[in-house]
Amino acid sequence: MSLLSVENLVVRHGLLQAVRGVSFCIERGETLALVGANGAGKTTLLRAIAGAHQPAAGRVLLDGADLTDVPSYRRVGMGIALVPEGRKLFVQMTVEENLLLGKTAGRPGDWSVDKVLEMFPNLKPRRHAKTGHLSGGEQQATAIGRALMSNPEVLLLDEVSLGLSPLIVDRVYAALQGLIASGTTIILVEQDLNRALSVSDRVICMLEGRVVLEGPSKQVSREDVTKAYFGLHRKSPGSVPA
Amino acid sequence: MSAVSSSPVIERGTATSRIAAVAVVIIIALLAVAPQILSAGAVDRMTALFIYVILAAMWNALAGFGGLVSVGQQVFFGLGAYFAIRLAGAGLNPFASLFVSASIVGAISWPLSLFMLRLRNGEFAIGMWVIAALTHLLVNLDRLVQGETGTSLISLNVYDASTRRAVIYWLALASMTALLAILFALLRGSTGAAIRAIRDNEDAAASVGVRVTGTKRLLFVLAAFGIGIAGALWLATSITFQPKTYFNVQWTAYMIFMVLVGGIGTFEGAILGALVFFLIETWFGGTGVWYLVGLGATAVLFSLFLPRGLWGTIEEHSGLRLLPVGYRVRLPADIADGGTAPSPLQTTQHQEKA
Amino acid sequence: MSNQIIQGILLGGYYALIACGLSFMFSVMRIINLAHGSLAVFAAYALWLLASRFHVSPFLGLLIVLPLMAIIGWALQRFLLERSARGGALLPILTTFGLAIVIDNMLFEQFGADTRSLAPYIGSLSYDSWEWPGSIYVGKLAVIMFATAVVLLGGLQLFLTRTRLGRSIRATSEDPDTAGLVGVDARRANAIAASIAMVTVGLAGAFLGMRATFDPYAGAPQLLFAFEAAVIGGAGSLWGTLVGGIVLALAQTLGAQVHPQGFLIGGHAVFLIVLFVRLSTSGLGLRGLLRLPSRSAS
Numbered sequence: 001m002s003l004l005s006v007e008n009l010v011v012r013h014g015l016l017q018a019v020r021g022v023s024f025c026i027e028r029g030e031t032l033a034l035v036g037a038n039g040a041g042k043t044t045l046l047r048a049i050a051g052a053h054q055p056a057a058g059r060v061l062l063d064g065a066d067l068t069d070v071p072s073y074r075r076v077g078m079g080i081a082l083v084p085e086g087r088k089l090f091v092q093m094t095v096e097e098n099l100l101l102g103k104t105a106g107r108p109g110d111w112s113v114d115k116v117l118e119m120f121p122n123l124k125p126r127r128h129a130k131t132g133h134l135s136g137g138e139q140q141a142t143a144i145g146r147a148l149m150s151n152p153e154v155l156l157l158d159e160v161s162l163g164l165s166p167l168i169v170d171r172v173y174a175a176l177q178g179l180i181a182s183g184t185t186i187i188l189v190e191q192d193l194n195r196a197l198s199v200s201d202r203v204i205c206m207l208e209g210r211v212v213l214e215g216p217s218k219q220v221s222r223e224d225v226t227k228a229y230f231g232l233h234r235k236s237p238g239s240v241p242a
Numbered sequence: 243m244s245a246v247s248s249s250p251v252i253e254r255g256t257a258t259s260r261i262a263a264v265a266v267v268i269i270i271a272l273l274a275v276a277p278q279i280l281s282a283g284a285v286d287r288m289t290a291l292f293i294y295v296i297l298a299a300m301w302n303a304l305a306g307f308g309g310l311v312s313v314g315q316q317v318f319f320g321l322g323a324y325f326a327i328r329l330a331g332a333g334l335n336p337f338a339s340l341f342v343s344a345s346i347v348g349a350i351s352w353p354l355s356l357f358m359l360r361l362r363n364g365e366f367a368i369g370m371w372v373i374a375a376l377t378h379l380l381v382n383l384d385r386l387v388q389g390e391t392g393t394s395l396i397s398l399n400v401y402d403a404s405t406r407r408a409v410i411y412w413l414a415l416a417s418m419t420a421l422l423a424i425l426f427a428l429l430r431g432s433t434g435a436a437i438r439a440i441r442d443n444e445d446a447a448a449s450v451g452v453r454v455t456g457t458k459r460l461l462f463v464l465a466a467f468g469i470g471i472a473g474a475l476w477l478a479t480s481i482t483f484q485p486k487t488y489f490n491v492q493w494t495a496y497m498i499f500m501v502l503v504g505g506i507g508t509f510e511g512a513i514l515g516a517l518v519f520f521l522i523e524t525w526f527g528g529t530g531v532w533y534l535v536g537l538g539a540t541a542v543l544f545s546l547f548l549p550r551g552l553w554g555t556i557e558e559h560s561g562l563r564l565l566p567v568g569y570r571v572r573l574p575a576d577i578a579d580g581g582t583a584p585s586p587l588q589t590t591q592h593q594e595k596a
Numbered sequence: 597m598s599n600q601i602i603q604g605i606l607l608g609g610y611y612a613l614i615a616c617g618l619s620f621m622f623s624v625m626r627i628i629n630l631a632h633g634s635l636a637v638f639a640a641y642a643l644w645l646l647a648s649r650f651h652v653s654p655f656l657g658l659l660i661v662l663p664l665m666a667i668i669g670w671a672l673q674r675f676l677l678e679r680s681a682r683g684g685a686l687l688p689i690l691t692t693f694g695l696a697i698v699i700d701n702m703l704f705e706q707f708g709a710d711t712r713s714l715a716p717y718i719g720s721l722s723y724d725s726w727e728w729p730g731s732i733y734v735g736k737l738a739v740i741m742f743a744t745a746v747v748l749l750g751g752l753q754l755f756l757t758r759t760r761l762g763r764s765i766r767a768t769s770e771d772p773d774t775a776g777l778v779g780v781d782a783r784r785a786n787a788i789a790a791s792i793a794m795v796t797v798g799l800a801g802a803f804l805g806m807r808a809t810f811d812p813y814a815g816a817p818q819l820l821f822a823f824e825a826a827v828i829g830g831a832g833s834l835w836g837t838l839v840g841g842i843v844l845a846l847a848q849t850l851g852a853q854v855h856p857q858g859f860l861i862g863g864h865a866v867f868l869i870v871l872f873v874r875l876s877t878s879g880l881g882l883r884g885l886l887r888l889p890s891r892s893a894s
Contacts (some may be wrong), residue, residue, distance in 0.1 A: 005771060050777055051776070051777075052776065052777055071776065072776040072777050072782075073776045073777075073779050073781045073782070073783075075777075075779055076777070076778065076779030081778075082777050084777060088771065088774040088777075090766070090767050090771065090774070090775075091770070091771045092766065092770055093763070093767065093770070095768060097757075097766075100760070100763060101763055101764070101767050101775075101778050101779070101780065102778050102779065103760075103779075104760060104763075104764055104778065104779040104780050105779030105780070105781075106779055146778055147778075150778070150779055204669060212769065228667055
């Protein structure tokens with residue numbers, strides 16, 4: 001059984017349909033990259049999986065259990081953690097407090113404040129600083145650490161490289177490689193195609209709320225994805241229809 | 243041509259609203275001659291009703307259109323009465339002093355608005371209450387008022403009772419009509435568009451160049467002036483002035499009740515709310531404390547379960563618009579139907595803040 | 597004169613007690629509860645009822661009344677505030693104002709217009725005093741009240757910064773949606789915060805009853821005092837309310853020196869002066885007078 005599956009998910013923002021019947025599965029230990037232009041529905045899809053948006057139709061299953069009516073705070077305890085777009089840290093609280101918040105409803109496991117600080121050594125001196133005063137890279141590290149503190153089975157990463165300098169992005173991705181190597185299941189939304197393809201096992205390209213391309217990252221070419229990105233390409237030969 | 247007939251039509255009045263306009267004129271005319279027929283007690287009650295309508299309409303102007311919820315509007319009610327006492331005491335004709343007093347209240351509210359309008363939401367609400375409490379204490383210091391003992395509008399006693407009653411009735415009717423007309427004109431004019439923009443989304447309105455503060459100030463001053471008239475008229479009907487009675491927060495409680503029940507942010511709702519309040523007071527006012535408990539509980543229930551009030555709910559379900567202050571767009575289908583109560587595709591009337 | 601200043605500072609402890617619940621609720625739920633003062637008076641009546649009818653000392657009575665207030669806070673949040681806050685920022689003002697009218701008049705219905713006090717039920721504590729150097733007499737009750745305020749504010753501060761629940765409440769106040777995404781049940785956090793606020797209101801009501809008299813309509817002035825102290829002190833930290841309470845009480849004390857009616861006038865006046873200075877020195881308005889951190893998400 002797939003670890004997480006999304007079935008015909010539809011999410012609306014008022015009259016606008018942001019996600020229009022998306023289905024996919026992810027296996028344990030797999031890394032899935034979600035790509036697509038701005039407004040393709042990637043963030044909404046991730047947030048719906050995390051429970052921040054109530055879908056208008058469709059289901060989200062974790063280990064076969066239907067999560068559709070489970071509120072977001074309880075999904076954390078079931079093993080889904082989101083690193084939201086824009087990081088969304090609690091800026092009046094310190095790095096340590098933000099990390100500890102991640103533990104509130106999390107699953108038992110070996111992630112701790114110290115372990116997060118090991119992973120992101122640059123956070124060590126900022127442990128008791130308010131996150132509103134941190135640099136972008138430090139903030140991103142805190143946001144990832146906060147999600148890890150709940151010992152997730154599935155980690156959802158939304159645009160973790162947004163607004164960071166290339167050097168910092170390299171560091172963040174080096175840390176992610178470590179997580180992937182340790183077997184964490186990851187769905188990541190990433191604008192940078194090269195990074196998305198290099199880090200992931202499988203890639204899904206979305207356009208206007210639908211999946212237009214899906215395939216193993218090694219097999220789809222950058223060109224395929226670019227075409228799908230702009231709607232020039234419908235289904236790639238090896239893709240699973242949405 | 244089909245090109246013409248298939249395009250949406252923007253309209254202001256409806257057939258219903260034109261009938262309503264005629265009805266309004268007839269009602270005012272009937273009310274004007276009513277003292278000839280009604281008993282003395284009934285004339286007094288009708289005067290009270292007009293004052294309630296003024297209070298409801300003015301609080302609605304502030305809260306429903308300006309987005310400014312105040313629980314200190316009793317300050318203008320009390321000041322309206324206080325200045326009237328003072329002016330009449332200084333030798334001005336008592337009837338004239340009612341209106342001069344309200345003008346002074348309006349004038350005072352302008353500098354006050356410079357200060358108070360910078361507060362937001364709950365801060366503005368209680369801030370106004372502090373202003374009312376402080377003003378009450380300061381008025382108590384006036385030797386003429388003699389603290390809570392109070393004083394009377396003695397100079398009214400030169401008129402005989404029936405003349406006095408009728409004149410106050412007409413003044414109240416005229417004040418109510420004039421204030422409603424001013425408010426209606428404001429809402430239909432260019433200020434009205436600004437008011438609705440602010441009500442829908444204040445920040446967005448400011449960003450597209452709506453003069454948010456200026457518009458709010460206008461409503462604040464209008465409400466102060468109108469409530470000042472109401473306080474002065476109330477003084478004229480009851481003669482005695484005790485600060486505790488006039489600066490009592492219950493006046494604001496009545497205003498909130500009337501507007502919440504009638505329909506906050508709708509022109510007709512405030513009038514309907516005043517009528518409902520008037521009837522409830524007539525029937526249950528004698529039950530004392532339970533009557534007040536009932537008013538409070540009704541306000542809570544309306545705010546939770548029917549926040550648009552009676553009129554807002556009626557409008558929503560029927561598309562009925564008696565005194566339209568907004569615009570509405572009708573789709574060609576509606577025009578073809580030619581129905582008198584078309585379902586509006588979209589009106590600017592009650593877009594509520596999310 | 598120094599005697600009056602000390603009395604004023606100690607009275608500030610009471611204002612801090614009544615203000616901290618109001619500003620705590622505002623900081624977490626962005627709601628100013630207009631029934632705040634009425635609920636304090638309700639608690640005072642509950643203690644009075646226990647003392648006069650069942651001979652329960654007001655201090656013991658707190659063991660019953662404070663849990664009751666916690667339940668009321670929870671219910672208030674779940675059944676009234678949560679629903680009305682969904683209708684925008686203005687609706688909770690109207691809802692809680694209506695609630696205040698209901699509470700005030702129910703109290704009047706039940707207990708009549710007579711003024712009551714808890715002073716007869718706390719023995720000599722209501723008039724005992726300590727003599728401090730310089731022949732300054734300070735009432736024991738006033739000192740206890742001030743100490744309670746300090747302990748309560750300190751305890752709240754510790755709770756908010758050192759406990760998991762406290763962090764959850766702070767996270768919810770900053771950004772309820774994101775709080776949910778990291779595993780915080782925002783509804784529960786809000787309900788607990790409302791419970792805590794009502795416990796502080798219960799304590800304030802107890803001291804209101806012990807140090808003075810109250811009647812069914814005493815809630816409105818208490819609300820105004822609480823609001824004034826919270827705004828004057830409004831420095832983001834809970835200790836600001838203590839400063840605000842002291843400033844308010846000192847202004848009232850000073851006002852009473854100037855004129856027999858000056859007690860309340862002095863308090864309102866200092867509030868307006870602080871407000872005026874703050875409004876004219878900062879371009880503030882959007883973030884509000886209680887000087888709360890703006891939400892990160894907007």
